Amino acid sequence: MQYLLMIYQNEAEYAKIDTGTTQKMSAEYEAFTQGIIQNGNFKAGDRLRPTTTATTVRVRDGKTLTTDGPFAETREQLGGYYLIEAKDLDTAIEIASRIPSARVGSIEVRPIWVYDK
Amino acid sequence: MTASEIEKIFRDEAGRALATLIRLVGDFDLAEDALQDAIAVALERWPAGEVPDNPRAWLVNVAKHKAIDRIRRQIAFRGKQQALVHELELNAQAADEPPAMLDDDMLRLIFTCCHPAFAPEVQVALTLRTVCGLSTAQVARAFLIGEDAMAQRLVRAKQKIRLAGIPYEVPERDTLVARLDGVLAVIYLVFTEGYVATSGADLMRPDLAAEAIRLGRLLDRLMPDRTGIRGLLALMLLHDARRAGRETAAGDIVLLEEQDRTRWDHAQIAEGLRLVDDALRVPGRPQPYAVQAAIAALHARAPSYEHTDWPQIAGLYEVLLRISPSPVVELNHAAAVSMVDGPARALDLVDAIAARGGLGGYELLPAVRADLLRRLGRKDEARAAYRAATEATQLEPLRRLYARRTREME
Numbered sequence: 001m002q003y004l005l006m007i008y009q010n011e012a013e014y015a016k017i018d019t020g021t022t023q024k025m026s027a028e029y030e031a032f033t034q035g036i037i038q039n040g041n042f043k044a045g046d047r048l049r050p051t052t053t054a055t056t057v058r059v060r061d062g063k064t065l066t067t068d069g070p071f072a073e074t075r076e077q078l079g080g081y082y083l084i085e086a087k088d089l090d091t092a093i094e095i096a097s098r099i100p101s102a103r104v105g106s107i108e109v110r111p112i113w114v115y116d117k
Numbered sequence: 118m119t120a121s122e123i124e125k126i127f128r129d130e131a132g133r134a135l136a137t138l139i140r141l142v143g144d145f146d147l148a149e150d151a152l153q154d155a156i157a158v159a160l161e162r163w164p165a166g167e168v169p170d171n172p173r174a175w176l177v178n179v180a181k182h183k184a185i186d187r188i189r190r191q192i193a194f195r196g197k198q199q200a201l202v203h204e205l206e207l208n209a210q211a212a213d214e215p216p217a218m219l220d221d222d223m224l225r226l227i228f229t230c231c232h233p234a235f236a237p238e239v240q241v242a243l244t245l246r247t248v249c250g251l252s253t254a255q256v257a258r259a260f261l262i263g264e265d266a267m268a269q270r271l272v273r274a275k276q277k278i279r280l281a282g283i284p285y286e287v288p289e290r291d292t293l294v295a296r297l298d299g300v301l302a303v304i305y306l307v308f309t310e311g312y313v314a315t316s317g318a319d320l321m322r323p324d325l326a327a328e329a330i331r332l333g334r335l336l337d338r339l340m341p342d343r344t345g346i347r348g349l350l351a352l353m354l355l356h357d358a359r360r361a362g363r364e365t366a367a368g369d370i371v372l373l374e375e376q377d378r379t380r381w382d383h384a385q386i387a388e389g390l391r392l393v394d395d396a397l398r399v400p401g402r403p404q405p406y407a408v409q410a411a412i413a414a415l416h417a418r419a420p421s422y423e424h425t426d427w428p429q430i431a432g433l434y435e436v437l438l439r440i441s442p443s444p445v446v447e448l449n450h451a452a453a454v455s456m457v458d459g460p461a462r463a464l465d466l467v468d469a470i471a472a473r474g475g476l477g478g479y480e481l482l483p484a485v486r487a488d489l490l491r492r493l494g495r496k497d498e499a500r501a502a503y504r505a506a507t508e509a510t511q512l513e514p515l516r517r518l519y520a521r522r523t524r525e526m527e
Contacts, residue, residue, distance in 0.1 A: 001282045003282075086282075087282075087284075088282040088283070088284040089232075089234060089281050089282045089283045089284065090283075090284050090288065090292070092282070093234070094292075109281075111280055111281045111282060
């Protein structure tokens with residue numbers, strides 16, 4: 001099965017962290033990503049720019065409306081994702097628990113919708 | 118064969134038959150539907166005298182063929198290639214399964230229903246429905262919600278099993294301990310609701326307590342090397358053994374100090390005491406359920422309320438405060454301290470818990486306070502505390518108990 005692991009973390013708090021800690025975090029992410037590539041679980045993954053760069057788009061009555069900022073104001077913000085292949089939810093949860101941000105933020109695990117062939 | 122004999126067979130075998138069917142057909146809903154089909158056939162044939170030697174194997178076998186029928190119909194409607202492959206696999210499987218495999222199926226089912234990806238109340242509902250074989254209406258009554266709402270909750274949970282890929286298996290060694298704790302928590306939740314109901318007219322719900330004990334026995338048999346299970350089973354047996362003494366014929370609460378101890382189930386107490394000894398003999402850190410069972414054992418062994426080993430009970434609560442602290446344990450500890458050092462010392466402890474907050478709406482705090490104030494002769498404060506306790510509970514027998522205590526002070 002495929003799962004999307006969505007990484008939520010408080011942007012404001014993350015911005016306050018010193019460079020040494022962020023460098024260490026980046027190194028951990030690098031090691032984690034290499035690990036799941038080698039195990040064949042990795043399909044895709046990216047880090048996102050902060051929500052201050054977000055634009056939300058809606059079309060109503062044929063008109064495109066854009067608003068500045070994320071879809072919803074929340075305490076933790078979507079900051080990145082991994083798309084993984086895993087045999088079941090337990091494996092997906094185990095992989096999610098090893099994402100470095102799981103220790104400070106939250107990882108939402110969602111199965112990918114598969115259409116019947 | 119009579120209807121009630123058949124009913125008993127369904128009750129005993131349906132959970133296990135379902136557990137095996139889920140593995141065979143790979144789908145909760147299909148397995149349940151097929152089992153219902155098989156039960157319908159059994160209800161036609163068994164009363165006429167045609168009863169199989171091994172009812173569970175019979176149910177699994179008939180249900181398996183019913184499942185194949187259902188898959189065939191699906192293929193006819195939607196032409197699914199995958200379903201066809203599954204049908205062939207099903208047909209290839211041998212009719213007779215080794216007994217060990219059937220036990221594994223039951224464990225798989227328990228661990229799937231108690232998966233931490235479900236909210237605790239969903240775990241309890243799924244377990245009662247599929248492992249214990251309660252009807253949706255019975256599960257709805259256990260939760261005091263409507264049958265439609267419960268049916269919807271169960272449908273969503275079974276959907277999540279399928280769509281989110283919750284595995285149908287016993288967890289691997291490195292996660293087994295944590296997952297087993299979750300299973301025990303579900304069983305204990307079912308038991309406590311049976312021991313003292315959250316709300317309603319009845320103090321106890323013996324059917325839920327019995328289901329929890331049944332689950333505990335089953336798990337203890339399936340995983341005999343896991344001592345946490347035995348501690349929980351001992352705890353439940355010892356608490357439940359006092360059932361007949363705990364209420365009057367009219368449904369009023371009889372307090373521990375007033376109970377006629379000859380009405381306790383002494384055979385069940387003996388069984389519980391044997392299991393406690395087993396659970397406590399394990400080397401290493403003591404298990405919380407085993408310590409709670411040890412406390413229940415001291416109560417069960419005591420000839421009377423006065424001749425209870427209160428110092429040891431207070432000591433065991435101190436052990437619990439170290440290994441699994443909670444406000445409930447603190448309150449129980451305070452109540453035990455009141456029997457050793459007197460109610461004034463206990464009241465200090467309770468007031469300290471209240472001052473720290475965090476108990477929120479925990480309803481027993483004012484009740485424990487009220488009892489201590491009453492024993493100290495501080496009547497006005499006791500009356501106020503009983504009023505607060507009455508407002509905090511939705512259980513009718515508890516409200517009547519607080520009213521009685523208030524009257525007795527006049």
